[in-house]
């Protein structure tokens with residue numbers, strides 16, 4: 099057991115730290131929200147530039163192969179980067195679905211041409227990706243998706259609808275799951291496409307969320323033609339390929355999120371020090387101290403459990419049970435953190451952005467509302483528990 | 497970074513599991529529960545033979561010189577079988593107090609005998625006021641004839657009734673800062689005025705005593721460490737012992753999860769194994785999360801005390817806060833998911849449930865440690 103870094107890793111940390119110090123976008127610190135880890139529409143342009151800058155400095159795609167724009171480094175460097183970004187309260191990465199999901203899946207299943215075409219542009223944020231999995235009648239039960247892709251010469255013709263598609267309104271490409279063989283068993287007739295969002299017949303309709311922001315969308319396909327070279331991982335093999343994406347989602351996005359929880363917690367504690375409850379500073383209230391301490395413990399714990407999982411990866415071992423608990427733990431802690439942010443504000447918690455008396459510009463109200471999605475997006479908590487029960491503990495299917 | 501166990505540690509785990517499965521069976525545990533001793537000479541000698549009684553003591557004092565991460569592995573396995581007996585009290589409390597506070601001579605005198613199993617040492621620290629801070633130490637040690645006279649009552653003392661010698665925590669100086677006037681004394685069993693009474697306990701695998709000090713006279717040489725300077729070494733002992741306790745708790749919680757999952761696969765209700773029902777499956781998933789998280793914090797705490805990092809105290813309190821809640825919840829859920837059989841004396845689950853409770857309450861529960869965390873992060 100050893101928590102020390104190699105001299106190279108230490109040097110990498112120092113490098114990241116000083117780079118971040120010199121390059122943090124000044125506009126960001128102003129709008130800085132302790133709790134903001136979700137790209138918001140008014141920040142898209144800034145975030146696009148920010149990711150480009152990170153890419154040019156060599157900080158995006160650390161674990162990706164060099165020949166496709168990555169650095170061929172390990173998850174350790176990835177973890178160090180995320181930690182430093184959290185410490186510096188750096189802006190998040192805009193093309194998070196591209197970097198966290200589309201890219202790794204293309205690396206795993208893509209043809210040489212596909213890798214050359216897409217990977218570097220994902221890292222540089224030149225092309226933003228969205229994930230077209232969920233449909234009105236296929237969410238948790240994804241395998242029941244109905245969007246059809248019918249072969250026509252060298253093309254497939256796509257008809258149907260996706261929903262809750264985050265970032266589709268700014269995306270250039272979509273990871274699209276569509277049914278290519280309606281007669282095959284449910285999991286066997288699905289194909290994974292790389293879809294150009296500018297293709298004729300693609301219509302994106304933003305949906306307003308609980309926050310009031312239109313962050314996700316409906317996407318309609320009306321006779322959209324996709325060339326067969328855009329199939330990823332083989333026709334009717336889409337379920338397998340799609341699952342790989344989800345695995346990366348939980349792994350790669352997972353530990354970035356855990357580290358960013360620290361930003362939110364630090365911000366929360368700062369706020370608690372400034373706010374009073376019943377005439378005394380909130381951090382001196384015994385019940386609040388209990389709650390804040392528990393958040394601290396849970397945040398550290400997620401980091402440590404993540405470190406155990408990464409250790410296994412670095413050793414080349416199979417992921418252990420600890421690898422599967424991260425998303426659930428993060429969801430629980432983050433939602434509780436946001437609830438406590440409201441509790442700390444007391445009656446002020448009712449005032450969002452735009453209210454004269456809003457605390458910290460009303461930004462916590464946004465993150466509080468946004469956090470309700472955490473237990474739904476990327477697989478609901480109930481589904482996560484099914485997976486842990488069945489795959490990790492070996493309990494029978496219901 | 498490598499946050500995992502070494503091959504040697506995995507080997508220690510395998511050896512310990514095999515040994516304890518053979519030697520510390522449910523019926524062995526149950527026999528010890530109803531006897532005052534809590535262990536047998538034969539079993540104790542075997543622990544010594546394995547080198548476990550001196551595992552964490554330096555080689556010059558008859559130990560193996562291993563560290564707390566190694567000990568964590570061993571104690572997880574001990575917790576897994578709810579091992580009864582004075583291992584925790586002798587090795588991690590009394591013995592460790594001698595190691596942390598004693599002179600070279602005292603260490604040479606006592607520790608090799610602890611390691612070989614000849615001597616058991618208890619730590620008589622807490623009192624009826626049930627406080628974990630220095631102000632809780634009110635038993636008095638007054639100078640007399642070049643030595644000291646000890647008086648007062650110690651409560652919740654683990655295994656004092658079978659100890660050969662007790663490390664008694666007493667106040668030598670009253671003052672504004674309670675941490676300043678605490679001293680440690682070695683008091684042999686049978687000393688005049690020392691009265692040890694075994695108390696019935698809910699967790700019968702842990703034997704608690706009341707220790708009454710009726711003007712017990714000890715020579716100056718009984719002083720363990722500097723006069724008035726006993727609190728800092730005691731703090732280190734408690735910090736380290738708490739790590740061991742957390743490891744035991746993790747091992748116990750893991751075993752409850754294992755038992756429950758096994759049962760959920762074979763118990764049929766409404767035509768299906770109960771594990772197929774989400775009310776059961778999701779609870780089991782929650783148990784897994786609790787167990788894995790408690791382990792992460794405990795392993796980190798063990799590493800922290802080994803490396804003496806500045807945040808060691810914080811790491812220990814985080815682990816104890818989490819493990820206290822986790823073991824209690826997991827043990828309770830284990831009973832729930834077993835139904836009626838889980839409520840019987842015959843099933844082993846109650847051993848874990850009771851151990852979870854006694855461990856939770858030992859050296860501060862989750863609420864106590866969360867407050868400590870709050871202090872240590874400067875809230």
Ligand SMILES: Cc1cc2nc3c(=O)[nH]c(=O)nc-3n(C[C@H](O)[C@H](O)[C@H](O)COP(=O)(O)OP(=O)(O)OC[C@H]3O[C@@H](n4cnc5c(N)ncnc54)[C@H](O)[C@@H]3O)c2cc1C
Pocket residue numbers: 228229230231232234236237238239261262263264265314471474475476477478479480481484774
């Ligand atoms: C903010 C946000 C962003 C999103 N972004 C994207 C995106 O970019 N791309 C994309 O494809 N999707 C996206 N989603 C969709 C998300 O993946 C789905 O909402 C999610 O998988 C749940 O599906 P559903 O909404 O159809 O709910 P349902 O599947 O209908 O679930 C409803 C309820 O039933 C429960 N339930 C369902 N099945 C079971 C079961 N077997 N056992 C126990 N309980 C069950 C669920 O847990 C839930 O509580 C996003 C969602 C949100 C909220």
